[in-house]
Amino acid sequence: MRWLRRNLLGIVAILVLIYLFIPIAVVAILSFNKPSGKFNISWTQFSTDAWTNICGVPGVCSSFVTSIQIGIISTVVATALGTMIAFALVRYRFRGRSTTNLLIFLPMATPEVVMGSSLLALFLNLRFPLGQWTVIIAHIMFIISFVVVTVKARLQGLDPRLEEAARDLYADPKSTFRYVTLPLVAPGIAGAALLGFSLSFDDFIISYFNAGTLVTFPIFIWGAAQRGIPVQVNALATMVFVIALLIVLSSQLVSYRRRKKLMST
Amino acid sequence: MTGAIKQVEDLHLLNLTKKFGDVAAVDDLTLTIPAGSFFALLGASGCGKTTTLRMVAGLEEPTSGTINIGSKDITNLRAFQRPVNTVFQSYALFPHLDIFENVAFGLRRRGIKDVKTPVNQMLELVELGAMARRKPTQLSGGQQQRVAVARALINEPDVLLLDEPLGALDLKLRRQMQIELKRIQREVGTTFVHVTHDQEEAMTMADTVAIMNAGRIEQLGNPADIYELPKTVFVANFLGQSNLIHGTAQGRSGDDILVTAYGQTYVVPAARSSATTDSLIVGVRPEKMTVLDAPEGHRAPESHNKISGRVTDVSYAGVSTQYLVRTPWDQELTVFEQNVIVGDRCSVGDEVLLHWAPEHTFGLENLGG
Amino acid sequence: MVVAKRRSGTGYLLLFPGMTWLAIFFAIPFVTLFMTSLQEPVPGKMGKYQAGFQLSNYTNAMAEYWPQFLRSFIYAGIATLLALVIAYPLAYFIAMKGGKWRPLLLVLVIAPSFASFLLRTYAWRTILADEGPITSFFNALHLLPDDRILNTGIAVVAGLTYNFLPFMILPLYAALEKIDPRLIEASSDLYSSGVATFRKITWPLSLPGVVAGTLLTFIPAAGDYINAELLGSTKDRMIGNVIQTNFIEFRDYPTASALSFVLMAAILVMVFTYIRRAGTEDLL
Numbered sequence: 063m064r065w066l067r068r069n070l071l072g073i074v075a076i077l078v079l080i081y082l083f084i085p086i087a088v089v090a091i092l093s094f095n096k097p098s099g100k101f102n103i104s105w106t107q108f109s110t111d112a113w114t115n116i117c118g119v120p121g122v123c124s125s126f127v128t129s130i131q132i133g134i135i136s137t138v139v140a141t142a143l144g145t146m147i148a149f150a151l152v153r154y155r156f157r158g159r160s161t162t163n164l165l166i167f168l169p170m171a172t173p174e175v176v177m178g179s180s181l182l183a184l185f186l187n188l189r190f191p192l193g194q195w196t197v198i199i200a201h202i203m204f205i206i207s208f209v210v211v212t213v214k215a216r217l218q219g220l221d222p223r224l225e226e227a228a229r230d231l232y233a234d235p236k237s238t239f240r241y242v243t244l245p246l247v248a249p250g251i252a253g254a255a256l257l258g259f260s261l262s263f264d265d266f267i268i269s270y271f272n273a274g275t276l277v278t279f280p281i282f283i284w285g286a287a288q289r290g291i292p293v294q295v296n297a298l299a300t301m302v303f304v305i306a307l308l309i310v311l312s313s314q315l316v317s318y319r320r321r322k323k324l325m326s327t
Numbered sequence: 328m329t330g331a332i333k334q335v336e337d338l339h340l341l342n343l344t345k346k347f348g349d350v351a352a353v354d355d356l357t358l359t360i361p362a363g364s365f366f367a368l369l370g371a372s373g374c375g376k377t378t379t380l381r382m383v384a385g386l387e388e389p390t391s392g393t394i395n396i397g398s399k400d401i402t403n404l405r406a407f408q409r410p411v412n413t414v415f416q417s418y419a420l421f422p423h424l425d426i427f428e429n430v431a432f433g434l435r436r437r438g439i440k441d442v443k444t445p446v447n448q449m450l451e452l453v454e455l456g457a458m459a460r461r462k463p464t465q466l467s468g469g470q471q472q473r474v475a476v477a478r479a480l481i482n483e484p485d486v487l488l489l490d491e492p493l494g495a496l497d498l499k500l501r502r503q504m505q506i507e508l509k510r511i512q513r514e515v516g517t518t519f520v521h522v523t524h525d526q527e528e529a530m531t532m533a534d535t536v537a538i539m540n541a542g543r544i545e546q547l548g549n550p551a552d553i554y555e556l557p558k559t560v561f562v563a564n565f566l567g568q569s570n571l572i573h574g575t576a577q578g579r580s581g582d583d584i585l586v587t588a589y590g591q592t593y594v595v596p597a598a599r600s601s602a603t604t605d606s607l608i609v610g611v612r613p614e615k616m617t618v619l620d621a622p623e624g625h626r627a628p629e630s631h632n633k634i635s636g637r638v639t640d641v642s643y644a645g646v647s648t649q650y651l652v653r654t655p656w657d658q659e660l661t662v663f664e665q666n667v668i669v670g671d672r673c674s675v676g677d678e679v680l681l682h683w684a685p686e687h688t689f690g691l692e693n694l695g696g
Numbered sequence: 697m698v699v700a701k702r703r704s705g706t707g708y709l710l711l712f713p714g715m716t717w718l719a720i721f722f723a724i725p726f727v728t729l730f731m732t733s734l735q736e737p738v739p740g741k742m743g744k745y746q747a748g749f750q751l752s753n754y755t756n757a758m759a760e761y762w763p764q765f766l767r768s769f770i771y772a773g774i775a776t777l778l779a780l781v782i783a784y785p786l787a788y789f790i791a792m793k794g795g796k797w798r799p800l801l802l803v804l805v806i807a808p809s810f811a812s813f814l815l816r817t818y819a820w821r822t823i824l825a826d827e828g829p830i831t832s833f834f835n836a837l838h839l840l841p842d843d844r845i846l847n848t849g850i851a852v853v854a855g856l857t858y859n860f861l862p863f864m865i866l867p868l869y870a871a872l873e874k875i876d877p878r879l880i881e882a883s884s885d886l887y888s889s890g891v892a893t894f895r896k897i898t899w900p901l902s903l904p905g906v907v908a909g910t911l912l913t914f915i916p917a918a919g920d921y922i923n924a925e926l927l928g929s930t931k932d933r934m935i936g937n938v939i940q941t942n943f944i945e946f947r948d949y950p951t952a953s954a955l956s957f958v959l960m961a962a963i964l965v966m967v968f969t970y971i972r973r974a975g976t977e978d979l980l
Contacts, residue, residue: 075789078782079801082808082861085819089811092822103822143714154707162711165718171911171967172960173919175936179943179956180725183732186949203721206714226386227419229406231433231478238407241432245423264813266922267936271943283814287926291818299812306810307803314799 086303093296100290112293119292125282126298132194132278133262136201141255143202144209145247151210152217169207177204178271185272192274200272201265205258212257216250260306335362335485335518336397338383343392345378345542352378354542356392360486360520360535365512367533368522371565375542376522380488383520384413396485407436412479413488416495418471420463426450426474427459433482449481452511469500476508480515487512489521493528505532526566530554538562556689558601560608563691569610570660573693576605584690589656593632593688600690608691614663615687618650621678631682636660638677648672652681726960733953743947750950757954761938765959768934771849771924772917775856779864779913780906782857787868787905788898792877805865817855817926824851824927847929855923860916864909871905872898907974915963935959 066073092102096109117123147166150156169177181200185192224246228238266280273281283295338360345353353375360366368376381387383394385406393402401409412433420429430449431442439445450456453473463471472492479487489508493501509532512519523529529536530550537547538561546553546562557563563571574588584595586607593609600607611632619627627633639659640651643666650662650673662681673679736748758765790801808816824830824845831845845851875898883893921936935955942952 071785071789072793074785078786079804081782081858082805084823085816085858086808086811088819088822089815092819104825143717146710147714150707150710154704154710156707156711162715165715165723169718169722171915171963173916173936173963175919175921175939176729176956176960177722177725179939179952180729181721182943183949183953184721184725184728187728187732199721202717206718210714221417221419223415223417223419224421226406227413227415227421228432228436229386230384230411230413231482232407232436233432234405234407234436237436241436242421260810264809266814267920267940270940280812280814283812283818284922287814287818291815295812296815299815303807303811307807310803310807314803318799 089296090300090303093293093300095293095296097290097293102291102293102296112297116294116297119294121277121282122292122294122298125277125279128194128277129263129279132198132201133259136198136205136262137255137258139198140202140205140258141209141251144206144254144258145213145251147206147210148213148217151214166207166210169204170211174204174265174267178268181268182271192272193276196272196274197269197276197278200268201262204265204268205261208257208261209254212254213247213250216247216253220246256309263302335516337362338486338518338520339393339395340379340383341393341395343379343382343394344390345375345382345387346390351390351542353382353389356542356544358537358544358547360518362518363516364534365509365519365532366521367529367536368520368539369524369526369529369536369566370539371524374539376539377490379539380413380490380520380522383486384411384488385409386413410485411488412482412484412486413490414472414475414479414492416490416492418463418475418492420471420474420478422463425460425462426455426466429463429474430478430481432478437482445481449477452480453477468495469504472496472504473507476511480511480517483515484517486518486520489519491523492521493523493525501528508532530566538565540565555612555687556599557610557691560691560694563610563689568613568661570613570616571691572609572658574607574609576602576607583685586690589654591634594630594685595688595690596686599686599688602690602692604692606693608693610689610691611683611687613649613661614647614665616660616662616681616683618652618662618664618673619680619682620673621680624680627680627682628684631684632688633680633682634660635678635680638673638675638679641672641675643672650679652679726957729953729957732949733957735950735953745949753950753954754958757951758958761935761955764933764935764938765962767849767932768918768936768959769962771853771856771932771934772914772920775853775860775917776864776910776914778853778857779861780910783861783864783868783909787865787872791869791872791875802866802869805862805869809862813859814922814926817859817922820851820855820858820927821846824854846927847932849928849932851927852923852932852934855927856917856920859920859923860913863912863916867908867912868902868905871902871908875901903974907971911967911970915967918963919959 092105093112094108094110095102095105096107096111097103098106112118151159151162156162178200181196181203182192184190185196190196220243224242225238228242233241264280265278266284269278270281270284277285279298283291286292286295340356340358340360343353343356343358344351356375356379368379370376378387382389385401385404385408389402393400395401396410401411421432424432427446427450431446434442434445447456447459450459453476455470455473455477458466458470458474463474466474472495475492493504496504505528508519508521521529521532534549535547536550536553538545538553540561545565546558553562554566557566557569560571563569572588572593574586574593577585577587577592579585579597580594582597584597584600584607586593586595586609588609595607595609602608609632617627621635624633624635634652634654636652636654638650639653640649642649645666647663647665650664652660652662654660660681731747732745733753734747734749734751735745735753736750738744738746786805790798790805794801822828826844826846831840834840834845835843840850842848845854879897879901880893883897884890888896919936921934921940924932924934924937939952939955939959942948942955946952
């Protein structure tokens with residue numbers, strides 16, 4: 063009884079973590095399911111069909127690839143634009159700072175429904191054809207803010223003395239940036255890019271409003287939800303989850319190992 | 328590193344001013360730092376010494392004034408164009424580069440191709456050859472500090488600036504590094520400008536010390552000179568301790584000024600007084616005074632300045648005993664007596680006579696207050 | 697450490713591309729949204745609209761859809777509160793007791809976001825299925841008004857709570873992690889019990905995180921329609937569903953735009969009043 067009281071917090075914490083993962087487990091388990099009907103909701107029997115025949119259902123893989131393409135393009139552009147803004151905010155003086163900040167942070171406080179629908183209103187009024195490009199434009203728009211916040215945090219944590227030391231040691235502004243600033247900000251930029259890509263890949267609402275006839279992976283899933291989601295979708299999603307988890311865990315492992323090596327020397 | 332003593336020129340700061348808003352952190356500073364000397368800029372936090380250093384480095388733009396090395400005006404040169412290098416207080420070693428690359432940084436930026444030899448030589452000089460491939464976070468504070476020095480020195484600057492580089496080290500290590508830095512300076516011959524708030528450090532390491540207060544230089548000279556003969560109340564109190572007695576000059580007696588204070592007369596050599604008016608402060612360092620029990624008072628030499636008083640505190644500090652003595656006019660004087668004779672100490676409440684030789688007295692301008 | 701900022705025009709140059717993008721594709725759309733919301737039907741042509749100033753679009757839209765608005769804010773509000781209650785212990789545990797496991801625990805918190813949002817929501821249909829263990833359990837206790845969870849408001853709120861939980865956990869963690877543990881030690885040194893320490897020290901100091909977390913949860917939840925669509929019935933439609941339906945299916949752009957605009961305005965008003973009250977330490 064005493065033990066329960068002392069460890070109550072830990073127990074609750076672990077329960078919450080389990081709660082977070084239950085749906086993931088369901089998705090993964092159902093990827094090994096062989097549903098009797100069209101709907102993959104309850105367990106019928108074990109089968110690896112979905113995995114071995116992962117592109118078996120038309121539209122699954124093409125929408126997956128579309129999402130990846132859109133993700134890459136949007137991430138590259140948004141990361142570039144957002145990084146530039148972050149540098150401007152931290153390192154340079156300019157007028158209209160509060161307006162700038164407002165415009166950057168407002169997207170993060172706006173419901174996707176509003177952002178998606180207002181963009182659609184814009185495209186409709188301009189008679190701009192809906193499709194891949196409108197989706198990319200939309201994605202870049204809402205990713206920029208996240209990139210700015212991430213890179214800005216990293217940049218602000220940078221010891222300004224390091225750049226002073228570089229100047230003291232004969233590095234002109236370009237060299238200082240190249241040999242000191244950039245290498246030290248790079249992890250922040252990489253993190254922002256990863257965040258941006260995952261936001262783009264999994265985006266549904268904004269994409270749905272602006273995709274026209276284009277089908278991204280989430281749009282495919284949404285359309286399939288009424289008719290029955292193919293098991294392959296579960297397989298692909300599980301695969302993406304595992305890969306992403308491995309990437310993040312391995313980078314954690316690398317920095318953990320590096321820190322241990324530092325302590326022991 | 329050629330091994331030969333570097334030919335350097337004097338560093339001139341002329342009317343250097345730095346204002347932040349309305350506040351002058353450095354106020355019309357004019358200073359010449361002799362070539363090849365170990366120069367200390369000493370002062371409390373906020374006195375402007377670090378700002379001065381940064382202006383010489385090119386990391387801070389002066390509001391007005393010029394900086395010259397010899398006849399060359401470097402005021403308008405950017406930091407990376409100046410033949411000046413800095414050892415930062417926090418070392419500022421590049422965390423993403425190993426020690427070798429940190430030290431090689433300046434050479435590489437200047438386009439020098441063969442860095443291996445000079446870097447290894449420099450690492451040997453600071454005894455860190457084995458650490459070449461480690462990262463800064465893997466080194467101790469003392470080791471990092473040596474890397475910072477190596478990284479700066481390898482570029483053979485005309486002036487090496489040190490911004491309180493020993494602040495983060497523990498006492499023993501600090502002493503070691505003080506000796507190290509002195510040795511290196513003598514070997515290399517570069518002008519070292521060392522900024523610190525630690526007076527002991529400044530006095531043991533430097534050939535010349537400048538005391539800074541509120542953006543200005545209060546006094547400049549070699550350590551012994553400015554210690555034995557402070558020219559302002561600030562210096563008298565900042566450097567070591569002083570007993571200061573307010574008085575009035577009454578007249579001369581040969582080369583000496585006679586000063587009366589609280590009914591007593593003191594002899595102050597004219598050459599040791601920086602007062603320009605009759606309102607004069609008589610000063611003497613605590614270690615220059617001798618304590619005699621009141622009954623023994625007649626043993627004090629005739630020519631000495633004398634004060635009688637009562638002991639109010641006795642602190643035994645191993646090397647010396649510190650007394651606080653209250654004068655008839657209710658001023659508390661500090662006296663340090665070296666514990667030469669074991670056991671011979673006064674007690675609280677004793678009536679004593681303090682005396683000291685006139686040549687240890689100094690006179691200061693009484694600027695009110 | 698404050699770095700002197702450079703005065704050159706480079707700042708503007710760096711800002712220009714990104715801010716222009718945001719201006720064109722975020723700010724201006726609001727203008728077009730507003731303009732579209734005032735459009736009037738083209739006479740004689742069904743489904744076509746032209747520029748106008750039909751304010752009645754707003755009144756009509758609100759008259760018809762105010763229940764969905766209300767429902768959205770209520771569902772989002774309940775979900776936010778639930779998320780706060782569920783997230784706080786976990787955030788507290790990681791911040792105060794996590795120690796060297798912190799990085800790993802944080803990875804576990806964001807990891808679920810790597811799997812498709814839609815699929816995770818859809819998975820609740822399996823978990824909360826009518827014959828499933830959870831629904832049966834609650835049924836046995838006679839707690840369910842409709843004898844089921846799925847296709848009711850309960851499921852929608854449950855889905856909203858789940859989906860936005862990480863957005864509550866992370867800001868809470870960030871704020872709790874900043875609290876100096878010595879403050880808590882000092883509190884118990886000064887005779888405070890565990891509960892009192894929490895009430896007087898921990899909770900007040902974690903408020904910035906609570907404010908951030910509740911905002912980051914409530915705002916997307918209020919506009920969400922995926923949970924309502926996948927887990928609720930037609931009686932549980934939220935304003936997001938309505939906006940989507942009007943835009944995509946009915947193509948009633950004026951009505952849809954009006955609704956969208958009102959949603960945004962309502963959220964902004966709520967956020968500003970909330971922040972102002974939170975700023976005066978007068979919260980919840």
